[in-house]
Amino acid sequence: MAANNKHIVDFAKIKSTMSDPYKKPVQVIDENGKIVNQELFDTFSDDELVTLMEKMVWERTLHEQTMNFSRQGRLGFYAPTYGEEASEMGIAHAMQKQDFLFPAYRDLPQLIQHGATVEQGYLWSKGHYLANQYNPEGTRSMFPQIIIGAQYVQAAGAALGIKKNGEENTVSYAFTGDGGTSQGDFYEGINFASAFQAPAVFFVQNNGYAISVPRYKQTAAETLAQKGVASGVPSTQVDGMDILATYLVAKEAREFAAAGNGPVLVETLTYRFGAHSSAGDDPSRYRTKEEEQPWFDRDPLIRLRKVLTDKKLWDQAKEDELVEQYKGEFKDAMKKAEAAPAQKVTDFLKTTFETPTPNVQRDIEKYEAKESK
């Protein structure tokens, strides 16, 4: 036996320090509404600060109104976004019109910010074929992806397509949650984008839970950002309850990828204030009020509202007025969605192939005869 007990490789030390570079989430305003990075704060104009606040109020109102419709039985599947406004709107605000969006099922607000209509969002929730009509009409987006991870491998492909097309200042923009980082497609997606040095910006919205499974049960990695290292993808954590930090990081990540430097991975630290979905999930089965309360105190709206109120850029009357305006818009969108034509079997048969195969053609004729009765 060797006389000394020196390690050949000090795995214990490696393990204890491997998360270190990723454990400093970028922050501009802290939990108490205090500006902690004045230099970054000063990069925002008053107008931009107000715009970001308006977008968060928009998303919060969208959530509240959508939950109302859901409770009334007027919608189908809906994944609430309550609490994630800073993460989602900060990232969405950095997205450009030409970017190709790969949303997950919780990312309807970003999709609507990118050009889809609220009506289309509601049609998607209800389950109607007119939901995903935005893409060929100018909005570059896949539909909200149900298969967790699939959007990541596809975003790598779109990024390579963008690169091959020679499209300047354009990226693919993909979202997943903390649970999604355990999927094979999560790793394959960032690794493919990296191998091809393709302009993809990958976001992980870490809201602490995948339905009932807490983040720490997904992986022993201390951060999700560090998963970029496995693929040579630069990555960072950001305070996802701070829209200014989230926006600045997303913008920088986007610019880095768009400039031809390969993909970037960003983990936003956020929290889901309520249920996983409208389909009967009950967070009280797996979370305590004691755990939830500190996160409610970190509400991204409270934080920016305080800063803006101090600067005399915001007041409650203005916010109330906005909420009423948005609610009216969402109610109109719901009415339009409810006026959509009834779906026919032939609608589905005709879009199964560009040129129907003989068996599909026979079904089209059979169902056309039924539908014409």
Added chain:
Amino acid sequence: MAKLTYIKAITEGLDQVLQDDPKTLIFGEDVGKNGGVFRTTDGLQAKFGEDRVFDTPLAESGILGLSIGLAATGWRPIPEIQFMGFTFEAVDSIVGQMSRNRFRFNGKMSMPITIRTPFGGGTHTAELHGDSMENIFTGVPGLRVVTPSNPYDAKGLIISAVENNDPVLFMENLKLYRSMKDEIPEGKYTVPLDKANVVREGNDITIVAYSAEVNEALKVADKLEKENISVEVIDLRSLSPIDTDTIFASVEKTHKVVLVQEAQKMAGVGAHVASEIAENKIMSLDAPIGRVAAPDSIFPFAMAENDWLPNADDIEEKVREILNY
């Protein structure tokens, strides 16, 4: 015209589509500089450049996810999955994603993707290389599954598959790659999708087969001809959709049918063809529908392939049984 192997015919077809459409892309594991593990893409990277023909990391789901993203940004991908047994890694990309996107977007999104993948027994490959897995994919709306049985069809079908604006799974039989040669026209020609081919006309009995089993069926037809038994052989070519018109016309003529596949009886497309005939043409039959298929075990260890794979003897036995019913 030139005499070409099945594999060279596919290479010519790929060369043709790369020439015809600058948006076509070939990629996969070892398909670039190496020209593919079977040389199917040999010389294509040298001719068309790394931008058009390129290698990928070793990850099947990534390869087909890449195809979907490329298709969404205006490209016409021709990815390769090195062996069909590895498509399990990418089933979501095929079944859950690309096949559904036209429908999801109400007809406004095309996924013009042709997935090339080798399969088939008889060459003593390692595990999960030879499995016939077509039945995993033939039940998928929005996806076509085709497989050529000869070099002429191989070139014409790969061109049709690539030119089609919907996803096609293109199965290439490993045993056929170098075992046969055909006179192949130079330049572009197509073999239609969705269409079976009557490769031999006959009046006494119909054999419906596909891929390597077509050649086994033709051997049986040759042998029985000497006894004045006239066998009609149909090569399905398209496994999804099944060309029932061609099958029904033949059954109405011969009144007897034997279905042949290399896949296990519980797999393949034989059961689907049988049910179509039973549903639509049962009154035309003079005997039960005969079926020849592999045993319902896992694909065999290499040394047992010859005992396991259905061959001309198995087909002859079943044909005589149905003829003498």
